[in-house]
Amino acid sequence: MSKTLVTLHVNERAYEVAVRPQDTLALALRDGCGLTGTKVGCDLGTCGCCTVLVDGRPVLGCLTLALEVEGRRIETIEGLAGAERLHPVQKAFAECGGSQCGYCTPGFVMTSVALLRTNGAPSRDEIKEAIAGNLCRCTGYAKIVDAVEQAATELRQAGNEASPTTDAHRSGGSNDARLQGRRQPATARR
Amino acid sequence: MTQDFKVVGSRPPLVDSWKKVTGQAVYGDDVRFPNTLICRLLRSTQPHARILRIDTSRAAAMPGVRAVVTGADAPARFGVLPISQDEEAMATDKVRYIGDIVAAVAADDEAAAAAAVDAIEVVYEKLPEYFTTAEGLDPVEEPIHAWTVDGSNVQKRVDQHFGDMDGALEQAAVKPRAFFDFIGVGHAFTEPHAVTAVPEADGRLSLYTPTQVPHYVHRALAKVLDMPLHRVRVFRTAVGGGFGGKSDPFPHEMCACLLARRTQQPVRLTFDLEEIFLTNRGRHPGTYDVQVAFDEHGRMLGLDAAAIIDGGAFASFGVVTTYYNGVLSQGPYKIPNFRYSGRRVYTNKAPCGAMRGHGAVNARYAIESVIDMAAEELRIDPIELRLRNVLEPYSKTTNEFRITSNGIRECLERVRDETGWQGKKGKLPLGKGIGVACGFFISGSALPIHKTRTPQSTVHLQIDIYGGITAHSQGAEIGQGSDTVIAIAVAEVLGVPLDFVRVRSEDSDTAPLDLGAYSSRGCFMIGNAAREAALVIRDKLARAAERLTGHAAGDFDFRDAEVFARSDASVRVSYFEALTEALADNGALIAKGWYQSPRMGGTFKGAGAGLAPAYSFSACIAEVDVDLETGLVKCTAMALAHDCGRALNRLAVEGQIEGCMHMGLGQALLEEMRYDRGRITNPNLLDYKILGPFETPDMKVIIVESEDKEGPFGGKEAGEGPLICVLPALGNALYDAVGYRSRQLPVRPERVFEHLRKLRRAEAGMSKTWGATGR
Numbered sequence: 001m002s003k004t005l006v007t008l009h010v011n012e013r014a015y016e017v018a019v020r021p022q023d024t025l026a027l028a029l030r031d032g033c034g035l036t037g038t039k040v041g042c043d044l045g046t047c048g049c050c051t052v053l054v055d056g057r058p059v060l061g062c063l064t065l066a067l068e069v070e071g072r073r074i075e076t077i078e079g080l081a082g083a084e085r086l087h088p089v090q091k092a093f094a095e096c097g098g099s100q101c102g103y104c105t106p107g108f109v110m111t112s113v114a115l116l117r118t119n120g121a122p123s124r125d126e127i128k129e130a131i132a133g134n135l136c137r138c139t140g141y142a143k144i145v146d147a148v149e150q151a152a153t154e155l156r157q158a159g160n161e162a163s164p165t166t167d168a169h170r171s172g173g174s175n176d177a178r179l180q181g182r183r184q185p186a187t188a189r190r
Numbered sequence: 191m192t193q194d195f196k197v198v199g200s201r202p203p204l205v206d207s208w209k210k211v212t213g214q215a216v217y218g219d220d221v222r223f224p225n226t227l228i229c230r231l232l233r234s235t236q237p238h239a240r241i242l243r244i245d246t247s248r249a250a251a252m253p254g255v256r257a258v259v260t261g262a263d264a265p266a267r268f269g270v271l272p273i274s275q276d277e278e279a280m281a282t283d284k285v286r287y288i289g290d291i292v293a294a295v296a297a298d299d300e301a302a303a304a305a306a307v308d309a310i311e312v313v314y315e316k317l318p319e320y321f322t323t324a325e326g327l328d329p330v331e332e333p334i335h336a337w338t339v340d341g342s343n344v345q346k347r348v349d350q351h352f353g354d355m356d357g358a359l360e361q362a363a364v365k366p367r368a369f370f371d372f373i374g375v376g377h378a379f380t381e382p383h384a385v386t387a388v389p390e391a392d393g394r395l396s397l398y399t400p401t402q403v404p405h406y407v408h409r410a411l412a413k414v415l416d417m418p419l420h421r422v423r424v425f426r427t428a429v430g431g432g433f434g435g436k437s438d439p440f441p442h443e444m445c446a447c448l449l450a451r452r453t454q455q456p457v458r459l460t461f462d463l464e465e466i467f468l469t470n471r472g473r474h475p476g477t478y479d480v481q482v483a484f485d486e487h488g489r490m491l492g493l494d495a496a497a498i499i500d501g502g503a504f505a506s507f508g509v510v511t512t513y514y515n516g517v518l519s520q521g522p523y524k525i526p527n528f529r530y531s532g533r534r535v536y537t538n539k540a541p542c543g544a545m546r547g548h549g550a551v552n553a554r555y556a557i558e559s560v561i562d563m564a565a566e567e568l569r570i571d572p573i574e575l576r577l578r579n580v581l582e583p584y585s586k587t588t589n590e591f592r593i594t595s596n597g598i599r600e601c602l603e604r605v606r607d608e609t610g611w612q613g614k615k616g617k618l619p620l621g622k623g624i625g626v627a628c629g630f631f632i633s634g635s636a637l638p639i640h641k642t643r644t645p646q647s648t649v650h651l652q653i654d655i656y657g658g659i660t661a662h663s664q665g666a667e668i669g670q671g672s673d674t675v676i677a678i679a680v681a682e683v684l685g686v687p688l689d690f691v692r693v694r695s696e697d698s699d700t701a702p703l704d705l706g707a708y709s710s711r712g713c714f715m716i717g718n719a720a721r722e723a724a725l726v727i728r729d730k731l732a733r734a735a736e737r738l739t740g741h742a743a744g745d746f747d748f749r750d751a752e753v754f755a756r757s758d759a760s761v762r763v764s765y766f767e768a769l770t771e772a773l774a775d776n777g778a779l780i781a782k783g784w785y786q787s788p789r790m791g792g793t794f795k796g797a798g799a800g801l802a803p804a805y806s807f808s809a810c811i812a813e814v815d816v817d818l819e820t821g822l823v824k825c826t827a828m829a830l831a832h833d834c835g836r837a838l839n840r841l842a843v844e845g846q847i848e849g850c851m852h853m854g855l856g857q858a859l860l861e862e863m864r865y866d867r868g869r870i871t872n873p874n875l876l877d878y879k880i881l882g883p884f885e886t887p888d889m890k891v892i893i894v895e896s897e898d899k900e901g902p903f904g905g906k907e908a909g910e911g912p913l914i915c916v917l918p919a920l921g922n923a924l925y926d927a928v929g930y931r932s933r934q935l936p937v938r939p940e941r942v943f944e945h946l947r948k949l950r951r952a953e954a955g956m957s958k959t960w961g962a963t964g965r
Contacts, residue, residue: 030219030220034222035213036213036216036219036220036222037212037213037214038213039217039380039381039430040219040382041380041381041382041430041463041875042380042463042874042875042876043462043463044463044874044875044876046874046875046876047380047875049380076213077211077212077213078212078213080212081212086208086211086212090211090212091211093207093211094203094204094207094208094210094211095203096841097201097203097204097841097842097844097845099204099207099210099211100204100669100670100671100845100849101210101379101380101381101428101429101430101431101432101668101669102206102207102209102210102211102215102428102430102669103217103379103380103381103428103430103431104380104430105210105211106213109211128883128884131883132882132883132884135380135875135880135882136380137377137378137379137380137431137433137849137852137853137880138431138669138845138849139845139848139849139852140848140849140851140852140853140881140886140889141852141882141883141886142848142886142889143844143845143848144883145883
């Protein structure tokens with residue numbers, strides 16, 4: 001099938017990528033942009049490994065078509081670190097033991113970053129609710145929840161320095177309904 | 191002995207976690223080489239069939255297709271164990287399960303490869319199909335493999351008898367017996383199998399693969415490719431979860447290499463989720479008939495166990511599994527009389543293998559269940575009954591396992607005291623319950639799979655002029671923290687910060703031999719090897735400090751990147767000064783350390799199975815809440831005490847224990863591989879359910895440190911052992927809650943519901959009416 005050239009805005013950089021109609025965002029990121037930090041686990045929308053942010057919202061890269069997100073603002077694990085340091089969520093996942101084999105980690109980190117932008121002081125249950133679409137086989141989730149809590153504390157102490165560009169796009173509006181890969185609530189999985 | 195450790199016992203992040211939180215870690219499918227072909231596999235659609243003809247001509251002629259290979263291209267058999275080499279790169283004479291690889295294609299892109307796979311024609315002649323162990327115990331028309339026992343599908347028989355089991359049963363005051371049935375479960379790691387094979391310009395061949403056992407892959411590749419070992423290179427990528435599921439050399443690894451050699455281009459092969467389930471190597475389904483004998487004082491007189499396990503189509507680790515199902519029942523209790531019969535039977539299903547807690551998990555569920563039944567009959571508290579029977583430290587089991595450090599007593603006492611057991615056991619309302627169980631596991635298999643005198647672990651250290659220390663090892667970091675164990679051991683001995691140490695454990699070209707991540711051997715064996723190597727360096731630095739200060743080398747201690755005299759704190763040189771002196775007229779500071787298990791064990795047949803230089807011990811208490819309307823069982827709290835000798839990295843040990851609770855509960859409550867006439871019907875994570883964050887209970891981790899005399903800084907394993915006690919603790923809690931003894935796993939809510947309905951019927955005295963209107 002013939003390919004179309006699309007421009008993907010990933011981590012504040014424009015990538016020209018040739019995609020087939022059926023190519024997923026995860027595939028375009030990994031093979032088109034060379035951003036292999038986004039992982040593909042199940043490729044069926046159940047594990048959450050491929051979670052990236054589109055206009056600030058967590059989206060499953062394996063259920064979102066690359067053509068759907070042309071012109072939208074995409075954030076991946078590679079775009080988080082900056083200003084000579086890791087994002088507090090990345091740091092906390094390492095420090096709290098929230099990452100073992102690490103394959104699910106990019107997805108969890110992106111989900112958690114999105115959560116903390118909208119809720120700066122989540123309860124442990126709110127954290128679990130947010131990450132319920134991500135599966136981890138190593139940790140039993142306790143240390144992941146610890147990590148999100150620690151990151152929340154650090155972000156609050158740092159004076160809520162969440163990137164201003166993100167907040168502008170936080171409420172994505174009606175466009176979001178177009179995204180097939182919109183993350184389902186936790187209850188939908190069972 | 192209380193030691194003043196600097197790094198050991200702290201909570202450092204895993205040394206490789208920084209790469210993982212930034213997306214820089216390179217997993218199997220992240221490997222990228224220019225000019226790479228994509229491989230897809232043709233898999234059998236038949237459970238058991240003779241291959242009459244394979245026609246690849248149409249596929250080979252398709253656009254973009256560069257090569258097609260079949261079993262005839264590499265017929266040499268391989269397998270992880272030398273004694274049961276029954277696998278082929280691709281099936282030659284017949285296929286043995288739905289999913290067996292029949293042919294492999296390399297093409298310019300995925301679409302071309304997939305189209306070519308569809309164009310391969312295979313003509314099968316159906317053979318009798320065997321899906322259960324029961325139909326394979328006796329001679330069959332067409333055994334799945336040629337070398338089974340007496341024309342049956344039995345691959346391995348183990349029979350052991352110590353003492354006088356019949357006599358023990360005769361003397362017993364109580365002797366509960368029960369029959370258990372376990373469904374198979376899979377590892378469900380998140381990273382698919384994904385490999386890239388690269389033909390090197392000098393004629394060598396490299397394989398990039400997320401494997402737990404690079405050395406065994408190396409050997410199998412050399413055999414199947416018919417290449418000398420030194421012409422093969424195995425590069426272990428980051429491993430996105432293993433749990434035993436990446437501890438075999440795999441047919442697909444062979445396929446990618448064959449195609450790379452044929453095309454002289456790199457070949458990449460990434461599985462989809464269904465292929466992970468087809469590759470399997472998960473925990474064996476099995477049935478267990480277990481009886482335990484106690485005297486009236488609650489002394490265990492004997493254990494009589496028979497296990498029949500369903501191996502699927504190939505051997506994998508199955509010979510070991512067959513032994514482990516019996517021999518790993520020898521602890522943590524003193525069992526004077528013991529009888530075990532084990533059978534592993536081939537079936538036309540995806541092959542089973544090693545999975546976290548290898549061979550000990552289902553058997554332990556059965557044993558701890560019948561012990562609980564005995565406690566009830568004896569009217570002895572289940573914890574008290576267990577405490578009366580635990581093995582002593584530095585003792586021997588009846589089958590001559592050498593028990594060294596042993597914290598089982600402390601494990602039991604602490605879970606008891608830290609959960610309020612006494613106030614809860616037998617005192618909770620209907621629907622709520624509490625249960626206990628113990629576990630026991632090897633801390634590294636003492637016998638290497640291949641009989642050789644090469645040490646099981648070797649670590650090389652190399653210190654550069656900048657002070658950085660590079661540790662070379664083939665220890666397979668799979669997220670369990672083995673690279674970090676190396677770094678901790680070296681940093682501890684040399685008194686430098688952890689970030690001075692870089693671990694290179696990926697590349698067989700630079701790595702000294704290590705057998706890999708299985709049998710929970712990493713911490714004990716790699717840790718000891720790393721420590722030994724660091725002690726050699728330390729000695730050289732101490733002698734350099736002596737030359738600089740005139741103070742005796744033996745008096746120096748190492749801390750905070752300083753070398754100072756214990757007896758006179760004013761005598762000190764920096765680590766860098768000592769290093770510069772040590773490098774003078776020398777060129778390099780390099781050292782090796784190695785570990786090999788001491789000789790141990792009995793002389794009877796099978797005495798080597800289950801031998802380990804140390805054993806880990808654990809105890810778990812689970813609390814459950816059963817929905818009386820639906821039968822749904824929820825684990826509300828879990829406490830697990832694990833004796834890991836010493837926690838080298840507390841953060842990692844906690845993480846391993848929590849992961850064990852998660853995985854063990856998954857098998858107890860949800861997980862099952864379902865088959866319909868040889869076809870897996872739930873090969874994805876939507877239908878094969880693992881626990882999510884809300885289903886994982888509050889987890890309390892208790893680290894017990896028995897300080898093993900031979901372990902590195904006293905350490906033992908923590909990656910597998912803790913899982914084993916989780917399932918029976920849950921089962922025993924369920925019994926406490928509603929009086930239902932689940933003899934199957936996973937616990938199915940409908941069975942609990944059925945039990946509750948019977949209870950209600952009995953209570954209402956309406957059983958006849960219910961019987962008439964029921965089904």
